[in-house]
Amino acid sequence: FLKKNKIKKKNIKYFALHQASKFVCEKIRKKIDLDKKYFLNNFHKFGNTVGSSIPLLLQEAIEKKMLKKNDTIIACGFGVGLSWGVVEIKW
Numbered sequence: 001f002l003k004k005n006k007i008k009k010k011n012i013k014y015f016a017l018h019q020a021s022k023f024v025c026e027k028i029r030k031k032i033d034l035d036k037k038y039f040l041n042n043f044h045k046f047g048n049t050v051g052s053s054i055p056l057l058l059q060e061a062i063e064k065k066m067l068k069k070n071d072t073i074i075a076c077g078f079g080v081g082l083s084w085g086v087v088e089i090k091w
Contacts (some may be wrong), residue, residue: 001074001086002032009034012054013071018078019053020055023056028076049078067091 002009015038017025022043026027029039040062049056054075071091078084 001076003086007072007074007088009070012038012074013068014038014040014066014073015055016073016075018060018076019043019057019090020048021052024078041064048063053077069076 001007009032010057015029015034017028017039019041020024022041025039025041025043029036040061042057042060046056054077055085058073059077067073071081073089073091074086075089076084076086
């Protein structure tokens with residue numbers, strides 16, 4: 001997604017991944033060489049929250065005042081059968 005859309009990681013404030021599995025999310029984070037501070041997660045609070053993972057992550061970031069105008073967030077959901085979707089959000 002990043003390569004295809006010519007998006008540089010340095011321009012992304014946060015990545016919000018569907019939290020189906022901490023193991024899978026950590027593998028993805030390491031694969032794209034992403035520092036933990038740019039990886040939104042709340043495994044410790046909710047674990048696998050299926051389709052609500054990304055909205056929960058964003059709501060928590062809002063409550064903590066982590067998001068600022070014009071921040072860019074990459075959200076990615078994935079599921080059984082290797083289905084997936086990615087979106088770039090301009091806050």
